Amino acid sequence: MAEQRIPLAKAINAALEAALSADPKVLLMGEDIGPLGGVFRVTADLATKFGEDRVVDTPLAESGIVGTAIGLALxxxxxxxxxxxxxxxxxxFDQITTQLAKLHARSRGRLTVxxxxxxxxxGGIGAVEHHSESPEALFAHTAGLRVVSPANPADAFVMLQEAIACPDPVLFFEPKGQYWAKGDVDLSAGPYATGQSVATQFDTLNTAKVVREGTDVTLIGYGPTVVTALKVAQSAAAEGTSIEVIDLRAISPIDFPTLIESVQKTGRCVVVHEAPVFFGAGAEIAARLTQECFYHLEAPVARVGGFHTPYPPAKIEHDYLPGLERVMDAIDSVLAY
Amino acid sequence: MAETPWLPHNEAEPTVQLVLPDGSENTDTQWDHYRNLVKDVDAATWRTWYRDMALMRRFDEEATALQRTGELALFTQARGQEAAQIGSVHATRAQDWIFPAYREHGVLQVRGVPLKEELHLFRGVDHGGWDTEKHHVHLNTLVISAHTLHATGYAMGIQRDGLVATGDPDTDAAVMVYFGDGATSEGDTSEALNFAAVNQAPVVFFCQNNQWAISVPGTRQYRGPLVRRGAGFGVPCVRVDGNDVLAVHAVTREAMERARNGGGPTFIEAVTFRQGAHTTSDDPTRYRGTDEEQYWSQRDPVERVVARLRAMGAWDERFHTEVTHEADEFAAELRTYVRSLGRPASSAMFDHVYATPHAINQTERDWFAGFERDLADGEGGH
Structure with a gap:
């Protein structure tokens, strides 16, 4: 097992490299992803290794990037x-929601994209406007798209490979605040790294993962909030509260059986994401869990997340983001019932 | 100009024209280059074009009638654009690919797409999924201009497949994308032109300027002549009389050849006129006058082909009757087919949303099936 301790950004880079190496049809497209390696250096050195026809610096136009990617996929x-x-x-957004999401259905299954x-x-990186948002719910609301977000390097490495191998379009949300957080990664895992010619299993695109077992409260997060959730669970444990932490990983679909099993055990649930609470993924989770676990719930499902405001200026962003105190407060509130 | 205020840019821009509206040859020497490109077009070809244009017009009439009698929910009329579509599509080869908007009935027909299948979309049976691989014709795209980028990306794929500029006329391929004057206002058209230019992708942008984007005329849609739109992107452009099938064929043939040979994209503005409505739900009497319609009826593309055939001595009543008879049979078959199209199973809405199992899709499908079953059982019990 080729296990290495690497940052999340490097794990993504390694997944891209594995896919580019294994399948000549894989291409990277984007702004500044070539010689620069992307503004976060996630694609560093890939243009040198695979050439500018496969690691393509595109004109600065997002609709153009996705629209031409659809044509290339066809x-x-x-x-x-x-x-x-x-x-x-x-x-x-138009290309993603009206075209990419719907071509498989429009063609009655003949075309895949x-x-x-x-x-x-x-957020949390002190950036300027439009650089810290969490728009995942907008895409999860659109049938035909898969929406996923890894929380750690090991998952990022496998999930991205599965996303590339998957015949469905996938929105792959990377928690940029975690790009430099290191974790152990098995570099021999995933469909491209293992040399599978055709992937048929896409487990990480469909399943949540219990990352810490507990008995009193189920705490659900994904992407950047999993680290927060684990910290909360650790400090709560010191106070005698046992928190089960679930890393959702997939936001479309949501792995409800895993969530239901946990909440039927704990009877209490808190969902935490950086996206605004209003119409966020937590609203869907709370509604379903209320329906499926009604007789097991000891308290209403609580949600912690961003406010119904534009993402605030960096000096006050930590008051907007769901930090330890607000998550702890929510834990206390569901335990108070 | 003063008498044609709805054509603000038409008189000023050079426009390739090889056949005059009366069917006589345009002898203007400035178009010798294009005339020489189509020297091989003989009487048999002209008759093929006439047949295709007559069938396209008949399809338009029949589909409109089917909508008027409630058999179709909607239909996008293309009457008046026969020369633009038939002249251009005949410049494509089997290995080329076409990305239509949603009014390219004549293009589809020549490429062999069963037009009755296109009507699935307008009857509400499905979203119009014919076999794209078989005909090399992508599906209709209803979001204006979104497909100009798909066409460009597809052409970038052809480049990567090494099927451009090899010198083999049977495999070198290009893409042609159809869109209208309204689509040029969408950002995607500009992005597509730019991506195509930067990559020198083998794609021909065929703009049918039919003067109207639903109810908005060219005067409210753009200021500079459309044909110049390509030049800023470094894309060769040409403006053509879109009702002159020979001229359309000439400019398109050159553009497709350039694309296949590695010369990159071309922007073609084909000046034509949508004689019908935008769709059967539209009412052109609310926004345009009969003077404009008369101006264009004197420039009807089908009549021009008949006049040309007469001038060539290649028109006879027997041929005319044959084509009319074929069009009648085509229309009758279309009518029967459309009326026979039933509703799909309700569960069809859950099909092909994803290519791999998706739990939400599965759960809702199962729930709905159970609901339907319970409903049926309940009815059975009473």
């Missing part, structure tokens, strides 16, 4: 697009 290629920042995905759209998202 021709049999597997484009992996990088959107430079979360807030810049909107020029491509295996396009991956990588989006660095989330």
């Amino acid at each position: 021709r049999g290629y597997r484009p992996v697009c990088e959107i430079q920042f979360d807030g810049f995905i909107f020029p491509a 295996p396009v991956v759209i990588r989006v660095p998202y989330g």
